[in-house]
Structures are given as structure tokens and as C-alpha cells.
Amino acid sequence: MALNKTIQNTVIAIGNFDGVHKGHQSIFKLGKRIAKKNQQKFGVVTFSPLPYEFFQKNKKIIRITLDDLKVDLIKKNNVDFVFVCKFNKKFSLMSAKDFITKVIVKQLNPTHVIVGKNFRFGNQRKGNINLLRKFGKIYNFKVTDLQLTKEKKIKISSTRIRLAIEKGSMDLAGRLLGRNWSIREKVIPGRKVGRQLGFRTANILIKKNIVPKTGVYAVKATIKHRIYNGVANFGLAPTFFRNKLVLEINLFKKIPSFYGQFVEIAFVKRLRNEKSFKNKILLIRQIKKDIITAKEILKK
DSSP states (O other): OOOSSOOSSEEEEESOOTTOOHHHHHHHHHHHHHHHHTTOEEEEEEEESOHHHHHTTTSOOOOSSOHHHHHHHHHTTOOSEEEEEEOSHHHHTOOHHHIIIIIIIIIIOEEEEEEETTOOBSGGGOBOHHHHHHHHHHHTOEEEEEOOOEETTEEOOHHHHHHHHHTTOHHHHHHHHTSOEEEEEEEEOOOSHHHHHTOOOEEEOOOSSOOOOSEEEEEEEEETTEEEEEEEEEEOOTTTTOSSOEEEEEESSOOOOOTTOEEEEEEEEEEEOOOOOSSHHHHHHHHHHHHHHHHHHHHO
């Protein structure tokens, strides 16, 4: 995202900010406080795709939040601007010095730069805090490097949140994120099995996000800016022998069809493991129990 013009005298935070968790939010609060004190604008600099995604294209997908949702979450922190660097081959070959002079200084002209303690940048990750401080003296910007924030003695990091999601520990993930973990994806046509059982479901493939542990979840769905409570099954639907992982959502309130639309699904709590049932009657009975449990959880 190129800026229309160079912004003078900014305070900026630079990072991947995957998940936009409580640690990231504390960085934004500090940046806004410094900017307000000096009557300047505060902005966030991030990357798309994330560097590890660019260099490890065929590796396991571990994204907590995709770009569109991530930018929306950053904006909710009332930052003045979000600057997204397109991480492509040309950008990956940019030296650390050029990143400072051509991106940070030329386009953003900061008086203060905030980064994480282990921040690395530039071709072959040769840039570090010391180099940033060295150029800060030349171009008149301060550098603040921050340690990981803690939540009840647990260090907040994207890695820890990913582990919680993979284990189905949505309570822990939510505590570290400061909100329920969510994905934003398009609703696809399903096999209409839910409807045959008396439960209309919407189907979603989790393609580019980290995938949660299979099982049944209490969820909240945001559709056209309105929030609906529901229950969802993520898995292979073993009773019906599906061959791919699908998220099937049943909303408690009946609403018009939203096939083909993008919806945001927030995972509130994992209720149980996915399991196979001997017949449809037993499955229907269990779904009804899941709905009752989910409604109780979502009341809180």
C-alpha cells in the first residue's frame, strides 16, 4: 500500500503483527501515546505476504489472520495509517540499508520507530536493532525495541497462540489475542446433509489460515456487520465419510441464504471431539445437545 505522498514526522511500528494480539496492541498504544505527545501521526508498517510465507511457500500454513482481516483489526486500534509492504522477490533482495533509506526514511520520514526485540530486516536478515539505531542517528529518529508482553505470566506471542489454536484451546487463544480467534472466508455449497437432518448449515473451507483442532465449537458469525450465534463442526464428518476438512456452521437464528458471501467466524469454545455415530438418530440427538451447550456458553 503506497502512500500518496510522503508523511512528515511520523511515529511507526514495524512488524508482521500476525494475529494482532495483546502484545501488538500494547505496541500500538505506546506508539499512539508518543505520537499524541508530539502532535504527530502514528502508523503501522507490515508485510504481505509475511516473509516466512514468501520463503517457505510449500510449508505448513500457520497464519492466524489473513491480510484483509489483519488490516481491519489494526485499524480498530485507531491508528492513523497502515502501510503494507509488498513482499516479493525484489523486496526480498533489498538490503537492510535500502529498507531504512528507501522505505522507512523516504516514504514515512519517522521521528520514532518501534519494533520487537528480535526484529530483523533486509536481504538475508542482515539488519538488526543496532543498524536501525545507527541510521537513526543519521536521519534523526529514535528506536524503541520491546520485549514480549505477558498475560498472567504467559508470554504473548504468535507462536504460542498458534499452538493454542491447534490444540483447540480457544480460551487461551482468546486471552492472548484479547478477543476470540476468527477467520474470514467465503461460504461454499455443501452436500445438504445438515438440511436432511433438520439443521441448515453453511460450509467453509479453511484454506490459508492455520487450522484448529477438529471438533465441535461454539461460534459467532459476522454476516453483513451483524453477529449471529451458532455451533460449528470442523472435520471430516466421519458419520458421512467426507474426504476433506470442512467447517460446517449451524446458526441458531434462521436468516436468508448467504452462500457465496464472506463471513467472519469467531471460535468461542471447543465443545467436544468429532466422532462417528451408528445412525442419524444418534447424531441428531447429539447435535441438539451441542446446540444447548453452545447457547449456554454464548449467553455469558
